[in-house]
Amino acid sequence: xxxxxxxxxxxxxxxxxxxxxxxxxxxxxxxxxxxxxxxxxxxxxxxxxxxxxxxxxxxxxxxxxxxxxxxxxxxxxxxxxxxxxxxxxxxxxxxxxxxxxxxxxxxxxxxxxxxxxxxxxxxxxxxxxxxxxxxxxxxxxxxxxxxxxxxxxxxxxxxxxxxxxxxxxxxxxxxxxxxxxxxxxxxxxxxxxxxxxxxxxxxxxxxxxxxxxxxxxxxxxxxxxxxxxxxxxxxxxxxxxxxxxxxxxxxxxxxxxxxxxxxxxxxxxxxxxxxxxxxxxxxxxxxxxxxxxxxxxxxxxxxxxxxxxxxxxxxxxxxxxxxxxxxxxxxxxxxxxxxxxxxxxxxxxxxxxxxxxxxxxxxxxxxxxxxxxxxxxxxxxxxxxxxxxxxxxxxxxxxxxxxxxxxxxxxxxxxxxxxxxxxxxxxxxxxxxxxxxxxxxxxxxxxxxxxxxxxxxxxxxxxxxxxxxxxxxxxxxxxxxxxxxxxxxxxxxxxxxxxxxxxxxxxxxxxxxxxxxxxxxxxxxxxxxxxxxxxxxxxxxxxxxxxxxxxxxxxxxxxxxxxxxxxx
Numbered sequence: 045x046x047x048x049x050x051x052x053x054x055x056x057x058x059x060x061x062x063x064x065x066x067x068x069x070x071x072x073x074x075x076x077x078x079x080x081x082x083x084x085x086x087x088x089x090x091x092x093x094x095x096x097x098x099x100x101x102x103x104x105x106x107x108x109x110x111x112x113x114x115x116x117x118x119x120x121x122x123x124x125x126x127x128x129x130x131x132x133x134x135x136x137x138x139x140x141x142x143x144x145x146x147x148x149x150x151x152x153x154x155x156x157x158x159x160x161x162x163x164x165x166x167x168x169x170x171x172x173x174x175x176x177x178x179x180x181x182x183x184x185x186x187x188x189x190x191x192x193x194x195x196x197x198x199x200x201x202x203x204x205x206x207x208x209x210x211x212x213x214x215x216x217x218x219x220x221x222x223x224x225x226x227x228x229x230x231x232x233x234x235x236x237x238x239x240x241x242x243x244x245x246x247x248x249x250x251x252x253x254x255x256x257x258x259x260x261x262x263x264x265x266x267x268x269x270x271x272x273x274x275x276x277x278x279x280x281x282x283x284x285x286x287x288x289x290x291x292x293x294x295x296x297x298x299x300x301x302x303x304x305x306x307x308x309x310x311x312x313x314x315x316x317x318x319x320x321x322x323x324x325x326x327x328x329x330x331x332x333x334x335x336x337x338x339x340x341x342x343x344x345x346x347x348x349x350x351x352x353x354x355x356x357x358x359x360x361x362x363x364x365x366x367x368x369x370x371x372x373x374x375x376x377x378x379x380x381x382x383x384x385x386x387x388x389x390x391x392x393x394x395x396x397x398x399x400x401x402x403x404x405x406x407x408x409x410x411x412x413x414x415x416x417x418x419x420x421x422x423x424x425x426x427x428x429x430x431x432x433x434x435x436x437x438x439x440x441x442x443x444x445x446x447x448x449x450x451x452x453x454x455x456x457x458x459x460x461x462x463x464x465x466x467x468x469x470x471x472x473x474x475x476x477x478x479x480x481x482x483x484x485x486x487x488x489x490x491x492x493x494x495x496x497x498x499x500x501x502x503x504x505x506x507x508x509x510x511x512x513x514x515x516x517x518x519x520x521x522x523x524x525x526x527x528x529x530x531x532x533x534x535x536x537x538x539x540x541x542x543x544x545x546x547x548x549x550x551x552x553x554x555x556x557x558x559x560x561x562x563x564x565x566x567x568x569x570x571x572x573x574x575x576x577x578x579x580x581x582x583x584x585x586x587x588x589x590x591x592x593x594x595x596x597x598x599x600x601x602x603x604x605x606x607x608x609x610x611x612x
Contacts, residue, residue, distance in 0.1 A: 053164035054151045061147055061171050061180075064474060065140050068181045068481040070133040073493035073526075079183040080494060080522030083135035085109055086120035087529045090130055100271065101278040105524055106531030108279050110287035114271065115226035116185050129529075135183040142188035143180030147171060149194035150375035156201055157344035158383045165382035166375075169323075172473040175316040175367070176374050181481055185228050190372045192224030196235045197351070200255075210254060218263035225268035230292065233264065234372070238354040242347050304365040309356055316367045317374060319473055323381040330384045341383075348376045385466060392462035403469050404452065407445040410476075414441035433487055440479035448472040490577070494522035497583050500574045501554050502527045503594045504587040510552035512537045519556065519583075543569060555586040 074080045085104050088094065094103040102109040102117055119138040124130030147167050154166035170176055179187050196217045203213030224232030236255065243251050254260075276284055314321040334345035352373045359369045394400065417438040448468055455464045490496070501511045501523070510533065513519055517536045527533055535551065537543050546552060547569055555570060558581070570586040577583055 051160075054148075054167060057151065057164055057167035057171060058144060058147055060474060061144060061177075064171075064177065064478045064481065065143060065180050068485070069136040069140060070131065071482055072132070072486040073489050073495045074132055074135060074183060074522065075492040076494055076522045077518045079135065080525045082116065082183040082185075083120065083130050083132075084521045084525040084529065086117045086124065086135060087130040087525065088531060089117055090121040090124050091529065093531055097278050101275045103531070105520060105534075108283055110279075110283055111291060112185060113226045113229055113268065115223065116188055119188075120183070136181060139182060139184050139187045140180050142191040143176070145191035146176075146187060146194055146375055149191065149198055150378060152198055153194065153201065153375070154379045154382060156198075156205060157347070157379060158341055162379070162382050162386055165386055166379045168467070168470045168474075169320045169381050169385075170375055170378035172470050172477070173317055173320055173374060173378070174477060175318075176371070177474075177477050177481070179368060179371065184368065186368045186371045189224050189227045189232060190375070192220045192227060192232060193235045193372045194375055195220035196224070197239070200235075200239055201347075214254060214257065214260050215263060218260040221264035222267045225264065226271065229268070234355060234358060235351075236264075237358070238351045241354060242350045245346060245350065246343065302364045302366050306360055308365045309360055309367075309370060312365075312367045313356070313370055313373070316370070317377055320378060320381050323384055324377065326388070327377070327380040327384045330387075331380060344383075345380075348380050351376045386463070389462040389466055391460065393458065393460075395462050395465055400452075400465065403465070404449060407448045407452075407472065411442050411445035411449070414438040414445070418442070431487060431490060434483055437479055437483040437487075440483060441476065444472055444475040444479065491581070493526075494519060495526040497556060497574075497576050497585060498523045498526035500576075500585045500593075501556055502533075504573065504585065504591045505552065505554045509554070510535050510546075512543065512546050512552055512555040514543065514555060514557040515539070516556075516558050519558070523556065553588055553591070557584045557586065558582070 074083050081104065085102055088103050088106070089098055092098060093106060094101065099118070100114070102112075102114055116138055120130055120135050123137055124134035127134065147170060150170050151163040151167040155163040176187075199208070199213045199216035199220065202208045203210050208216075221232055221235065239255060240252055243249055243255070272287075275287075279287075314324060317324070331345045331349050334342050335349060355370055355373045359365060362369075389395070395403070415438075417433075418435055448471075451468045452465050455461045455468075458464060497519075505511050511523070511527075513523065513534050514537050520534045520536060523534050524531065534556075535546065537546055537555075543555070546555075553570070570588055572584045573587050573591075574585040575582055576585075
């Protein structure tokens with residue numbers, strides 16, 4: 045393959061990613077808990093609810109926000125400003141741009157570590173990772189952080205390869221880490237640890253002095269310290285404890301949420317990296333052999349291994365764990381899997397025994413399942429009664445899987461048939477993902493979005509009247525966002541006494557309760573006017589019978605009080 049063709053393949057991966065991700069950014073509502081919170085912080089910044097200092101000291105629901113640095117929110121607010129609102133598109137676009145940048149950087153790293161032939165495969169494997177692609181279409185900080193960390197790694201690698209002088213490369217490295225610090229704080233400095241460990245293993249510890257030079261650290265630490273100092277100067281008492289002691293120290297040592305066992309990532313990482321995780325055992329063997337032997341790409345394999353082990357080791361020590369914390373390892377895992385796949389299949393006319401039949405069987409099973417669903421047959425998974433899955437999604441599954449089977453049959457006997465079939469499998473996965481993101485996910489809004497709950501409650505409340513949320517503070521950002529974005533409209537009520545006080549003092553009469561919190565509503569102060577979602581995730585909107593709604597029709601996905609079971 046010519047060099048120009050290889051670069052065209054890399055561009056093709058980026059174009060396909062943009063076509064899959066960008067149309068889906070405003071195709072559905074923001075899903076709780078993270079997305080509405082991020083959008084609401086950005087909206088309060090854009091609208092200037094906190095005044096001119098709100099750009100430095102972020103606010104959520106009118107209160108100083110101590111959880112994250114400001115860069116993502118600055119970007120979302122800037123993107124929403126021309127439209128007068130931080131909508132779904134503006135809230136999610138920074139994440140999509142971070143995903144596209146991460147894809148491009150992954151292919152650039154693969155090109156330098158293993159060769160140009162491996163780059164589009166690394167990009168394709170990363171694009172086919174469902175978790176990576178899903179996060180590229182969500183308002184989430186981690187893909188922007190991943191792009192910053194990969195940019196730092198690429199700058200260091202270019203210096204190692206003699207493409208950039210060390211002074212300029214280290215300036216770019218620390219500038220990228222400085223941007224990462226403004227996205228998610230000190231965790232952005234983990235690439236320094238990975239690079240340092242790799243340098244020691246390569247017996248080049250003398251280079252650490254340049255890596256940690258004061259002028260470089262000024263670029264990586266300086267912007268964060270300047271912003272942090274200004275925010276602390278503007279913040280009320282207790283902000284330092286919440287932002288630094290609690291959010292950084294306590295979260296790591298004892299955990300404030302998402303507390304998981306030490307071995308959590310042993311099973312979570314493979315699940316999140318599917319379908320590329322199917323190649324991880326063979327990639328691990330390749331890495332082991334290369335690191336122990338004298339393989340031509342020994343240093344490349346060592347770098348990949350050290351990067352993944354440093355990130356997995358660090359976050360395994362933390363008490364609080366989430367799968368997305370390891371997102372910066374996905375690009376390096378994709379490169380490792382691409383190197384293993386290409387080396388194993390290059391020049392082969394057939395896939396390894398069993399794998400070809402397995403891919404064909406999976407495609408056939410999905411095509412048959414989609415056809416049965418179109419014909420009104422049973423689904424493979426239980427679906428809540430409130431959801432109506434679109435026929436277009438099942439039709440897309442049938443078409444994509446059938447096309448994959450036909451394409452696989454057409455290339456039989458080709459000298460490079462094994463690689464071509466692997467490419468067909470990757471393309472099919474990406475096509476199925478596109479149908480999920482653009483056809484299936486919007487149908488899940490009744491189960492995942494707080495928009496109908498917020499609109500129903502706002503329609504029952506009088507202008508300016510507060511709305512009570514029963515012991516579920518995590519709902520408030522999403523409710524606020526979809527009720528107009530004005531801070532302070534919703535009030536968290538922690539127990540039955542707080543509910544009675546709220547009603548007695550006349551601050552409001554409309555209440556929102558999740559089924560799991562119904563213990564706080566006994567005896568129920570108002571009839572249940574609307575039900576949203578299903579099973580144990582039901583959310584109720586309660587209001588006096590005398591209240592008349594200011595909506596012409598009930599909100600989508602709601603059961604009104606006339607539809608609810610007797611005794612509800």
